[in-house]
Amino acid sequence: MSRSFLFRRWQLYVMLILPMTFFIVFKYLPIYGITIAFKEFNVFKGIAGSEWVGLDVFKSIFSQQGFYTALRNTFLLNGLDLVFGFPAPIILAICLNELRMKMFKKVSQTLLYLPHFISWVIIGGMVYQVFSTNYGIVNLVLKEIGLGPFPFLSDKFHWLATYTSVGIWQGVGWGSIIYLAAITGINKELYEAADVDGASRLRKIWHITLPGIRTTIIVLLILKIGDMVDIGFDRPYIIGNVMVRDFSDVLSTYIYRIGLESGQFSIATAVGLFQAIVGLVFILGANYLSKKTTDEGIF
Amino acid sequence: MLKGQQDAYNLNQMTQGGQEMKTLKRVGYPVFILVLCMAIVAGCGNSGGGNGAAPAEGSDKKDSGNNKDRVTLKVEVFDRGNSPEGVTVTNNEMTKYVQENFGDPNNIDVEFVAIPRSEEINNLNVLMAAGTAPDVIFTYNQGAAYSWAKQGGLTDLASAIDEHGPQLKEYLKDSLQYGVFDGSQFAVVARRVHLQKYSSIIRQDWLDQLNMPVPTTTEETYETLKAFKDNKLGGDRTIPFAFALAPDSYEPVIWSFIKEQSDEARYLRSVTIGSREYPILMDGHKEGVQFLNKLYNEGLLDPDFALDKDKKKKTENFVNGHSGLFTFDTGTAFGGESSTVAMLEKNVPDASVVPLLPFTDFEGKSRQPAYTPAGMYIMVPSFSERSAEAIKYLNWMAQDEVIQFMAFGEEGVHFDMVDGFPVGKDGDVGAKLLYNSGDMLIVTNGIDFGSAEKNREYMARMVQEKHREMAKQSMEFSDKDAVQQPIAFDKPLDSEAKYSVVMLEKYEELLVKSIMSSEANFDKTYDAAIKDFMDTAGNEVFAERKAAYEAMK
Known part of the structure; x- marks a missing residue:
């Protein structure tokens, strides 16, 4: 049976070759490079030629204050994103779903997706123009109405708010696509039945829409928690600055500095490995908890 | 971000369609076999590549044998993205001049390798690690030069300079000493004419x-x-x-x-x-x-x-x-x-x-x-076999007439002498020749006319x-x-090389925090920032500086 299936669907397997090659060449073979974390890596001797040093590299990382700061900040920024950034696309998707005017819905959807396609470098420039303390447009307005100026970029606590909200602005539209798709999949008859029963809009959202996309929400939540130690490089690096480095220095920027700028590849690799292991623990933990409590999980 | 979303899509589909799940299980076995085959194929490819390298090298040698000692010298050149239309940093009037006046008479093909100016260190680090860096590399970054020297990545040029670089030695004079690390001449250090900062x-x-x-x-x-x-x-x-x-x-x-x-x-x-x-x-x-x-x-x-x-x-x-x-x-x-x-x-x-x-x-x-009167560090990687040619190249460049041509072009064509100084002709006659003169004429940073005045x-x-x-x-x-x-x-300090980026960041933090604190809080902020600097890197660096100073006395 399986043979004939293979035979009938051979095109599918051929199509699989390319992605598989990609994964083997770029994801599996480089795993060998992890050994750098356990070696005194000398670029001229290569990975194989460098000497084994056991766990020395990890010892040196765990004795560096900078590493703990970066780790704490990674959790802090990701935590803020989880608390404020995660619900945002859900709320937006529900709002969009409730819109009745087709044109308006389409236009606003497109406008909301747009920021996703702007590179962080450009967003960084915009943020600087908009939020700078003295001549940023926001502060100019606030000053006029007697409220400001606020140090959005130069005070570390204000900066956290700037960082989080810019992230939401950039990602919320794009993030809502998946929820909108899930909402489309909900059986229309449920809404009609609710209408007949005289349910209000909010009731329908609460009892039909939200339960309908619960699976999607949970899957994405688990993935998000798995990414807690993993943080993109561009956003903190570009939006951050010297004045807020207490909060803006995260693991990815730390690795960049130590590994590429200072050429200490062993330390950078070890931090990366540490990140991967903690990430694995998180995702397994989140999945376990989710299965225990809601019977939903991703594996 | 994008990748995460895609993963989410796939998973979403999987969880929603139990039917598909079963199908997946059914085809799981053949897929596994396929993966296994692919892995084997990939492995073979790998070892094949390893074997293949040897004969390729052999044929290479044969080629050069036919061509009677014609060798290639690869030279780094900065790419600042400012090339005039129609030319590149690796192919312009100046590279032709070098080939005709230095390369051809010495039976050398001079090949220029472009390195983006702003990504210089990252690029060189990768090229050095891969063993494919040019034969002549240069940087203003002392830390990078130290770090390569320390890891054994640079050639000691002392004997090559003695043999092939008399002119170079005379021209550089004192600045050559800045290229000695741990008693070895790991870099040829260019002259710097203007010392004002x-x-x-x-x-x-x-x-x-x-x-x-x-x-x-x-x-x-x-x-x-x-x-x-x-x-x-x-x-x-x-x-x-x-x-x-x-x-x-x-x-x-x-x-x-x-x-x-x-x-x-x-x-x-x-x-x-x-x-x-x-x-x-x-x-x-x-x-x-x-x-x-x-x-x-x-x-x-x-x-x-x-x-x-x-x-x-x-x-x-x-x-x-x-x-x-x-x-x-x-x-x-x-x-x-x-x-x-x-x-x-x-x-x-x-x-x-x-x-x-x-x-x-x-x-x-x-x-x-x-x-200091030292300009950029010019180096030859240890895996390069062209150290003699590299020094010959620098030695050739250190002649007055070559320096003059590489800096100003040809008299009457690109410039006129006015009051004993070359003055560029109007228009852009020299653009394709001289636009990156400073990156090509690497033995000196600025032109010396003999006196400060x-x-x-x-x-x-x-x-x-x-x-x-x-x-x-x-x-x-x-x-x-x-x-x-x-x-x-008299030698590079390990700790300074290791902490250079961290120290600069901490120092900037110190400046920013202290300057921006209120006047009343200044002392507290400054002392805390100094302590932070010392704890992160300072203590180790100052200890090494002290030991090195004692040893030098």
């Missing part, structure tokens, strides 16, 4: 309006800046002192506050980061930062200076007439029509500037930093005529009481 100008028209003289001491400068602010001479946005988080802003101020001058103090209480010396523990450093703190709190600096690491805002503020005092890297503010001063005069028609020495130290001297005169000729006298005066000021930095040890 920083200069300052102030708005003459503002001074006239206030009826004030050009300030000559730090105290007077402070009073002047205050007066600029109080009278709002640059409008509501007046930023009396154009200040950025960049060395050309803070170094001139801080060094003028340092009270210690001895070599011992410099060895034991300052650190070298990159090519700069930071007197962080010296007597007077704190006062220097405190002075900046005072300026900040009185609104004499840009409140967002810490965001301005590339000096863009600083220059913008000055050319738009918002700033009065402007410090800059010598040689940058005066020049052609797009120079800072020319732009200011264009934007603010009444504006005029005058060079000055704004900061004085405790003795009333204007102590300021200067460069003549060199100044030549530099001034690059400047619009109406600013020439000022430019000369400004350069003369930059020489006054200047101290060459950094003070060097």
